[in-house]
Amino acid sequence: MSLDVNAKVNKKRDGLQKITWINQDTLSGWLFISPMLLGFTIFMFIPIGFAFYMSLTDWPLLGQAEFVGTANYQAIVQDPEFGQVMKNTIVFTAGLVPLNIALALSLALLLRHPIPGMGIFRTIMFVPVVTSLVVWAIVWKYMFATDFGFVNSILALIGIDQQAWLYNSSLAMPVVVITSVLKNVGLNMVLFLAGLQMVPNNLYEAARIDGAGRWRQFRNITLPIISPTIFLATIITIIGAMKIFAQIFVMTRGGPENSTKVIVYYIWEKSFRLFEMGYAAAAAFILFFIIFAFTLVQWSLRKRWVYNED
Structure with missing residues (x-):
């Protein structure tokens, strides 16, 4: 009976260690790609999102923007x-x-x-x-x-x-x-x-x-x-x-x-x-x-x- 309990404890401990290593590897991967991901977010994703919002407005270069929905596309x-x-x-x-x-x-x-x-x-x-x-x-x-x-x-x-x-x-x-x-x-x-x-x-x-x-x-x-x-x-x-x-x-x-x-x-x-x-x-x-x-x-x-x- 004690052997079964020890085996279950060791198996649970090995599983926790594996999850810990997976989490560490995942965190390390995100840290490595974070500079590129941050650059893409600042210089690509945010400008693209802002440009899409602009496409839904009547936006003169000088003046107040007015939301018009899909009127520009039409x-x-x-x-x-x-x-x-x-x-x-x-x-x-x-x-x-x-x-x-x-x-x-x-x-x-x-x-x-x-x-x-x-x-x-x-x-x-x-x-x-x-x-x-x-x-x-x-x-x-x-x-x-x-x-x-x-x-x-x-x-x-x-x-x-x-x-x-x-x-x-x-x-x-x-x-x-x-x-x-x-x-x-x-x-x-x-x-x-x-x-x-x-x-x-x-x-x-x-x-x-x-x-x-x-x-x-x-x-x-x-x-x-x-x-x-x-x-x-x-x-x-x-x-x-x-x-x-x-x-x-x-x-x-x-x-x-x-x-x-x-x-x-x-x-x-x-x-x-x-x-x-x-x-x-x-x-x-x-x-x-x-x-x-x-x-x-x-x-x-x-x-x-x-x-x-x-």
């Missing part, structure tokens, strides 16, 4: 300019993302082999990524200038009429897309280079023995294995495309005829030109919900085309 949905802005944003994203991914993957396939001087070329391709976005946009704005731009000068040499690239509603958006692709293609190229290094060479050797050509090797071996990298690069590129602002601000100011006015420029215009802070905050949250929903859809569909080693 006004945005009914605003015909917002429809044009969203259309421009979708057109820009649809033009940039496939071109960026295709060009980055092509460059990565060309640069993955250790050829002399290839490191320098990789560096050259990555330099635009670390170049100031404003400086990049200014340079390309002058290159596409109507009278003395580099592009029109080259066209004149081969007998092609000069174009008003940034003042033509049909040409302005393609110009912005091209300059944006060249600016950020190096980042995805590096991601694809890292993904290609994970492809085992013995798979290519086995495929060559079976008579598979380069295209079949790429389609059946390379693409499936680097599909997680493609998925990551696609999400990053889409989010970046929907947040474009600097190129539009520097090169076109949303023109001509609002043909390049995207949603972030629309938000900036409402907040810092018209001083409709509550309206702009509501537009910003609409953008957030769109990106969040699109990311969730992509994440839910990833299993259909993203390769899983398991």
Whole structure:
């Protein structure tokens, strides 16, 4: 009988010690992440909450804020300019993302082999990524200038009429897309280079023995294995495309005829030109919900085309 009592006491004591260690580990973990959590709370969560409250008010830059509920969201949905802005944003994203991914993957396939001087070329391709976005946009704005731009000068040499690239509603958006692709293609190229290094060479050797050509090797071996990298690069590129602002601000100011006015420029215009802070905050949250929903859809569909080693 006494042995049973001692066993129960020892078991209870061991359980208490285990709970104590778990509590100590939990406390230590919270202490380690507390600086980052405090920073996120002060500089992210609180401002986001305040911005959401602002979106529910009529908040002029100077003056008293008035709570209006969802009136700002209703006004945005009914605003015909917002429809044009969203259309421009979708057109820009649809033009940039496939071109960026295709060009980055092509460059990565060309640069993955250790050829002399290839490191320098990789560096050259990555330099635009670390170049100031404003400086990049200014340079390309002058290159596409109507009278003395580099592009029109080259066209004149081969007998092609000069174009008003940034003042033509049909040409302005393609110009912005091209300059944006060249600016950020190096980042995805590096991601694809890292993904290609994970492809085992013995798979290519086995495929060559079976008579598979380069295209079949790429389609059946390379693409499936680097599909997680493609998925990551696609999400990053889409989010970046929907947040474009600097190129539009520097090169076109949303023109001509609002043909390049995207949603972030629309938000900036409402907040810092018209001083409709509550309206702009509501537009910003609409953008957030769109990106969040699109990311969730992509994440839910990833299993259909993203390769899983398991």
